[in-house]
Amino acid sequence: MELTGAEILIRCLQEEKVEYVFGYPGGAVLFLYDALFQQDDIRHVLVRHEQAAVHAADGFARSTGKTGVALVTSGPGATNAVTGIATAYYDSVPLVVISGQVATAFIGQDAFQEVDTVGVTRPCVKHNFLVRDVRELASTLKKAFYLAASGRPGPVVVDIPKDVSAARCEFSYPAEISMRSYNPVIRGHQGQVKKAAQLLLGARRPMIYAGGGVILSDAAEELTQLARLLGAPVTTTLMGLGAFPASDRQFLGMPGMHGTYEANMAMHHSDVLLAVGARFDDRVIGNVDHFAAEERKIIHVDIDPASISKRVKVDIPIVGNVRDVLEQLIRQIDGGTRPDLAHTAEWRERIEGWRARDCLAYKSSEELIKPQFVIQKLWEVTGGEAIVASDVGQHQMWASQYYRFDKPRRWLNSGGLGTMGVGLPYAMGAQLAHPGAQVACVTGEGSIQMNIQELSTCRQFRLPIKVCLLNNRYLGMVRQWQQMFHGQRYSGSYMDSLPDFVKLAESYGHVGIRVEKPGDVEGALREAFTTHKNELVFIDFQIDRSENVYPMVPGGKGLTEMILPSEDL
Secondary structure (H helix, E strand, O other), X not given: OEEEHHHHHHHHHHHOOOOEEEEOOOHHHHHHHHHHHOOOOOEEEEOOOHHHHHHHHHHXXXXXXXXXXXXXXXXXXXXXXXXXXXXXXXXXXXXEEEEEEOOHHHOOOOOOOOOOHHHHHHHHOOEEEEOOOHHHHHHHHHHHHHHHHOOOOOEEEEEEEHHHHHOEEEOOOOOOXXXXXXXXXXXXXXXXXXXXXXXXXXXXXXXXXXXXXXXXXXXXXXXXXXXXXXXOOEEEOHHHOOOOXXXXXXXXXXXXXXXXXXXXXXXXXXXXXEEEOOOOOHHHHEOHHHHXXXXXXXXXXXXXXXXXXXXXXXXXXXXXXXXXXXXXXXXXXXXXXXXXXXXXXXXXXXXXXXXXXXXXXXXXXOOOXXXXXXXXXXXXXXOOOOEEEEOOOHHHHHXXXXXXXXXXXXXXXXXXXXXXXXXHHHHHHHHHHOOOOOEEEEEOOOOHHHOOOHHHHHHXXXXXXXXXXXEOXXXXXXXXXXXXXXXXXXXXXXXXXXXXXXXXXXXXXXXXXXXXXXXXXXXHHHHXXXXXXXXXXXXXXXXXXXXXXXXXXXXXXXXXXOEOHHHOX
């Protein structure tokens, strides 16, 4: 029986067991939307902007490990989606983004709502396809889902011309796919694994540096097991929070620009550094020359060979899926001579000395709401069990520092691209994926306004997200840098003419609460999560306008050149 291209698309999505499609209709995808309407297996989530569609699919993927799916129309629909695609690309999130295109005969003719989607998205996708023949549609979609989720995950764009979605052919979905030019390595080279194990066992100052790859490969359990075997301290990047329990004594916090004193000092002074699913980002290691000046041996585990020795030369590269390589390392260490923890006693004592600096301490106030206090109370009220989506800025850093994540896939934020406006759509995707979960969106008054129209989507789909706005009436991180490095010239960083967020939330049909005193913070959060458990609650916390994020490694400086709270400029 012949099906239209639109019907084939739906059948392919059903074969892939897709639960949600986040999208916005338009002329080039009307056949696709008509086919979507005529089935009940896949739920369509109508967003109010295409950027939010991709972010919401991204949030769904981050919180579940499944591939997220977005659907947008041609032209402005596709260009609006680019920021979401790039955000997912830099954080290696598996997405399939389906875009409509003008009919094949009109491609290249400057037709109405025509954009070269393949060309525009090429720099920020894992791969993309333009389907010119309906007979290639099913196999192309199979390739798209395979590419998005395998190896180093990432977004794949499938561009479907309108006439292809209307054309007919017989439907056959491949059971599996084989691509001669694409065969990601899964298991690490056993010889390299053995060398790495020997190096770790002989280390006097071992350190584990884990990134988002641990979470992407669902390897948190293996990472924890290896850390226990070695007795080594662990630091996780912004993208890796939750890969190792934050409540564990071996956890030193986050490294990098706003990492803890103990994590940065241990990273810098270790003699054997095991980097797992991390890429030595500039925000993590600071000045490369300063980092390389300390003599150490580096083991780097990553599924993407291009990421190894890209920024920092390593001694033992291991290409492979993080979980598989960690299992190999565990077997190698557990089956041989167990590490002698006595010879790392001095190292552990030194770390405790760094920890004693208490770099995350802040001055409490009875008059002004401190943002750190809000996050601590959020952690207490939710029992540390919430899924926390964040936007980008100071609030993102405070959330990462003061909400202690013990489990993976509970922390959703834009790390690589640093995209403002992701928080609310991320929370939407996570709430749909986990209907009974506590989901909080930590945001700022700048970020929230970039996709605030999604409060309408939240109302339509009854999503009981708790929006925690840390409102300092500034673009806070910009203001902090201007204060510290630009002579306190606050160019374009203050937010004039802010809306009344309580009334705005209420106008969308949600609950709005304004909190102006520290003594009311906990009560407002408890009211949101209990009294209004099944409603979206927007809490506008009027925080201290002058508060900065510490510790801080200034741009161009090394990990040991941190500014601590006591050195506030």
